[in-house]
Amino acid sequence: MSRVGIIGIGHGVFGRRSDATVQELAFESFADAVRDAGIERKDLDASVIGSVPEYHKQRSLAGVVQEYLGLVPKPVWLTEVACASGSAAIRTAWMAIKAGVHDMVAVIGCQKMTELSTPEILALMGRVGEVQWESIFGTTFPAYYALFAQRHMHEFGTTREQLFEVAIKNHFYGAMNPAALFRKAITMEKACASEMVSDPLQVYDCCANADGAACIILASEERAKALSDKTVWLDGMGCATASMSVLRRPQLTGLPSAEAAANEAYKMAGVDASAVKVADVHDCFTIAEIMAYEDLGFCKKGEGGKYIQERQAYIGGKTAVNVDGGLKAKGHPIGATGVSMTVEIVKQLRGEAGKRQVPGADVGLTHNVGGIGQYCFVQVLRRD
């Protein structure tokens, strides 16, 4: 079966972008990706937009973004699965190319979140759980992950400090990433002193809402080989879901969707967890990254706290995780995140990550979760 490769990448600055509309944000990274790929816009067959529409005043986002990018009359549509919308867009483009329908597709993950106030965002995000039986009790997105954290700490002895170690690492690397929202390292003291959001998660356990966009250009094996000598291949694509409601999950210490998606991706790529040198995982909260180490098989179930404590997630450890700063330091423009993760791993596998380069990285992984684990997309990328 023929492979699908990434031939161009672009990534905008994440942050409070009150200077731009969502289509203007999308344009920045799209233009970079087109130039990076060395193609012209007319070479593209279609585009797919990953974004969560409820945060924008603009209705039906895909059309207005694609128009601004100058891609009319090519096909376009939106994919939405909460915070995994970017990965869903990538998967859609991948499927189209694999099926032979298109040869080259642009995927743009773009999001403005700051058009809403913080309580509005909290209420909206809290409704990403089960609205009929859970949201009525005033659940919030951090509260759901806090429920996971409490149980994880109870079952495995994971500590408050181990959670903060994740944030400390991500800010350490974020400080070296010019596209990140937060570019300063943090200390354990500062983290411990931060305000409580939902016990045990404090402000420093939580990623920040942000505006931003990222873009990748996907191509069929034939086109990629003709156009680029630094193609990164999407060799393993896993996708799975878990129940929307926490009331119907088999366990609350990991994401069943992540485990299933990872297994599918590893199988397709013909590797196991130990082959992965560098990964970008969905650290919407520190506990999410710890659960990801376990769900992805970087360590045994329950040993996620140990993994970070032993610095295995740093460059030089078993598998470096989120060395672009993760959602924690970059910020989390939800529709853009999946594409942002992919851009970072492509950079790593190309050897273009500068100070944050993981030496000898040939196999990388992205893990993008939607909501509280309802949707998970795992990609295994490879540089030949």
Place this chain on the structure above:
Amino acid sequence: MDLGIKGKSAIVTGGSRGIGAAIAVGLAREGCNVAVNFRSHDDEAREVVGQIEALGCKGLAVKADVASHNDAQAMVETVVKTFGGLDIMVCNAGINWDGVIWKMTEEQWDRVINVNLKGYFNYNKAAAIVFKDQRGGKIVNISSINGLRGKFGQVNYAASKGGEIAMSKSLARELGKFNVNVNVVAPGMVMTEMARNIPPEFLNKAVDETVLGRIATAEECADVVVYLCSERARHITGEVIRVDGGQYI
């Protein structure tokens, strides 16, 4: 008509005489245990208790000044303990102390407001606490047509009787969700002890005002109160029913 209140427990303030006594006995006839309070007329209170017990129900006379917030709370607690619960609260104790406003003393005003209006607040509050927690109960507050209209020389009485009506409506809203009905009975002139002291020409004036050509007996008022305390009236709340023979239409 089976009123469905057999075995229920009730308090009737001012239940030792007049309308109150008639209500107490009327409830006992339907099978209720009834407690009455007295301030000084303990003989009459004991007589009413005797009538209640003769009907096969439990009776209790408690010394309590309705104007005292603590007395009311204590009485409710005593009744709950003695009867094993409380289901019905009838506030009926009231006085009048008439006079034109320019001669009305502070004491005249305060006393009538405290006994009538504050007294109802004291007992309604104590009962509401019990009824809300047990998700059920009936409150009937006895007002007067002189709370709907204003009679000469009664600014204090009118204020208290009018206040009892508005208060009951407000209370009906607060307690509805707990399955508690709150209603008002507004009698016109009633043939009681209190009425016997009224000069004949005023009594006749009242009779002339009615369309039935007579003033009410205590039992005729009590019958309506007992009905409002029953299961048959369970969908009536926030209502004011005049029992005045058409004295004020």
Place this chain on the structure above:
Amino acid sequence: MFKWFGKVNYSPYTKVGEFADFLKAGHLMGSRCKQCGAQSFPPRADCDQCMSGDFEWVEISGKGILHTHTKIVAAPTGFEELVPYTIGVVDLEEGGRALAWFGESIAEKEVKIGMAIQLVPQIFEELEEIKVYYSLEKPGTTWAKT
């Protein structure tokens, strides 16, 4: 009416709307499929096992074990006056789970994963509108408090 359920209700129209009427009268109800007998809490009209849409109401005990919990300090819109509040997820004796607030009978320091819980129907007392919910209480706590 299902719109009574919760401080802020986002889904007033549902096939299992009667749930709120039962709750107001003090009963916790789950659903049972008339075709295959599968039970569910929270109730659902359409059977997850056999896909039949024919269900009946069955009262549950509300007894369970606390699976996890968290105290929410940053509130979403509509819950600002209630914050902070603690929510818990309870594994129910008859199967299924419930997510709800802790009630008055359990102090903050008593909250512990694994503790025995009783789900109790509740009415929002100081609101004029009728609003109902259920809370997590100590075993033995009842809806009628006397």
